[in-house]
Amino acid sequence: MSIKKDFHKFQHQLKSFFLQGHHKSFKKKYFKEHYSNTKKLILFFVPSGTDRINGGILSICTIYNIVKKLKDIHGCDVVASFLPGKSETDYKYRKFSNEMIIFTFKEIERYFDHLDFAEIHIPDVMIAAFNKGNKRMVPFFRWTENIKAIKINLLNQNDLFMPPIEKIDNVKKMFPNTTMTMAHKRYATLEKRNYYGVPLHLFSAWLSPTPYNRKVFSEKENLVIYSPDKIQWVPNSSTLTKEGILANLKAKLPHYTFVEITNMKYDTYKDYASRAKFVITFGEGLDGYLIETIFSGGISFAVYNEIFFTEDFKNLPTLYSSFDEMNEKIADDIKHYDNPETFKEYQDKLDIIVNKLYSFNMLENNIKQYYLHNFDFK
Numbered sequence: 001m002s003i004k005k006d007f008h009k010f011q012h013q014l015k016s017f018f019l020q021g022h023h024k025s026f027k028k029k030y031f032k033e034h035y036s037n038t039k040k041l042i043l044f045f046v047p048s049g050t051d052r053i054n055g056g057i058l059s060i061c062t063i064y065n066i067v068k069k070l071k072d073i074h075g076c077d078v079v080a081s082f083l084p085g086k087s088e089t090d091y092k093y094r095k096f097s098n099e100m101i102i103f104t105f106k107e108i109e110r111y112f113d114h115l116d117f118a119e120i121h122i123p124d125v126m127i128a129a130f131n132k133g134n135k136r137m138v139p140f141f142r143w144t145e146n147i148k149a150i151k152i153n154l155l156n157q158n159d160l161f162m163p164p165i166e167k168i169d170n171v172k173k174m175f176p177n178t179t180m181t182m183a184h185k186r187y188a189t190l191e192k193r194n195y196y197g198v199p200l201h202l203f204s205a206w207l208s209p210t211p212y213n214r215k216v217f218s219e220k221e222n223l224v225i226y227s228p229d230k231i232q233w234v235p236n237s238s239t240l241t242k243e244g245i246l247a248n249l250k251a252k253l254p255h256y257t258f259v260e261i262t263n264m265k266y267d268t269y270k271d272y273a274s275r276a277k278f279v280i281t282f283g284e285g286l287d288g289y290l291i292e293t294i295f296s297g298g299i300s301f302a303v304y305n306e307i308f309f310t311e312d313f314k315n316l317p318t319l320y321s322s323f324d325e326m327n328e329k330i331a332d333d334i335k336h337y338d339n340p341e342t343f344k345e346y347q348d349k350l351d352i353i354v355n356k357l358y359s360f361n362m363l364e365n366n367i368k369q370y371y372l373h374n375f376d377f378k
Contacts, residue, residue: 023091030101031111040076040117042067045126046102048086053095053266055288056123056157059183061098062360063121063155063203066367074371076119081108083126085136096266109143118144119151122171127154128163131170152178154198158284159187159307168196181370184286185357186310193377200377201370204363212295213274217343220298222255223276224334228262229283231323238323242282245327252331261289273298277343278334280326284308285319291358294350299337301330312353317346 044064047057068078082088084105091102103111112118122130132141144150152175156162159182172178180196181203182188188202231242250258259276261269270292273279279293280301286308290300303326304319313319318333320326337343369375 023089027091027101027103027107031103031107035077035079035111038077038112039115040074041112041115042074042076042078042119042121043108044078044080044121045083045123046080046100047123047125048082048088050088050090050093050102051095053093056125057093058096058266058288059157060121060123060155061093061096061100062363063367064100065098066364067371070368070371073368074119076117079103079108079112081105083129083136084139105139105143109139113143113146115147117149117151118147119153121153121155123155124157124159124161124163127171128167130174131167132174150175150177154178154180154196155183155203156180156187157183159184159192160284165195168198172198179375184308186286186306186308188376190377199375201366201375203366203370204358212292213270214295214297215274216297217277217340217347220277221257221275223257223259223272224249224253224278224280225259225261225272225276225289225293226280227282227287227289228260229281231282240323240327245280245282245323245330248327249331249334253334256334270296277338280330282323286313291354294347294354297347299343299347299350301326301333310357312357316350 044060044067046060064078064080067074071077080100080102082102082104086104088102088104092098093100093102129137130140131137152171154168154171162168179199179201181201182192183203185202185204188200193200226242226246229242231238231240231245246258250256259272261272264272273293273296276293276296276298278299278301279289281287281289283289284307285302285305290302293300299318301318302320303323304313304316304321309319318337320329337346
């Protein structure tokens with residue numbers, strides 16, 4: 001972690017510490033205004049660290065907002081919480097605009113102590129924590145003992161982050177009414193439903209709480225943005241590094257500015273995405289960097305993989321078979337698309353593909369169908 005990032009984190013923690021009295025008072029008042037008569041609850045567990053941002057957090061916030069609007073269907077109040085044992089004093093993610101108020105689990109246990117029903121959404125990276133041998137989770141299991149009916153939904157945001165099947169079986173054993181929702185169409189399949197052994201439904205991904213600022217070629221800058229991921233974070237056989245690929249690009253494209261998307265607010269990142277002609281994602285490929293740049297009128301580069309990408313993306317000229325092929329071809333490909341005609345023709349093609357797979361209306365409808373119990377794979 002960089003000294004600058006450490007300093008910003010310390011600043012945020014210090015500010016949260018001094019404001020913790022105000023935060024507690026705000027949440028107490030918020031509870032009285034919104035939840036004082038709650039008997040049926042939908043609870044989203046969310047990652048701690050309110051001075052952070054990633055695709056998973058953005059996605060959960062968007063899902064949370066949509067679920068709140070569907071109360072006439074599910075009949076529940078909706079709330080967010082950190083895991084038990086997390087001593088977070090702030091109640092809101094500060095890196096992007098959002099309406100989610102987050103309680104500590106101590107507050108959840110204290111405020112919601114007479115529930116008839118609870119549905120609990122658990123993100124993929126947290127699933128392994130839900131076992132009775134985990135001392136930190138004692139408050140959670142104590143709380144659930146007093147709820148008449150419980151449903152669990154496992155939020156599969158990234159299939160690579162899912163724990164071993166034994167951990168999921170353990171959750172199913174404790175809570176037989178368990179389902180799973182998927183963020184990507186590629187692994188929302190009957191095969192995955194059979195593997196995980198639970199009803200499975202596609203939520204699809206949508207990150208931005210606010211509209212994208214779409215710009216055409218003439219409005220864009222000679223700017224390439226790239227993800228903070230390391231090549232080694234995704235399964236591949238390349239010996240290259242991200243730094244090596246970028247050094248090659250900078251040498252061949254000296255008139256371009258390169259910016260890594262790191263340590264910035266979401267609105268700042270979205271501004272870069274609207275101004276940039278091109279983005280390179282070094283991570284899972286079909287991620288927010290790729291999708292949001294296309295929604296902002298840009299062209300995306302990545303390495304194709306069958307874990308996340310659907311067949312629609314196969315054989316696209318800016319999706320390479322390996323990082324070695326990317327390193328060999330990307331500079332010439334950027335030069336090829338660096339004119340109004342070729343840029344618009346290819347960007348229109350990308351736009352059609354992502355709009356077919358991702359839209360806010362599609363996500364809204366998918367969530368609505370989930371609460372109507374119309375699962376993709378029962």
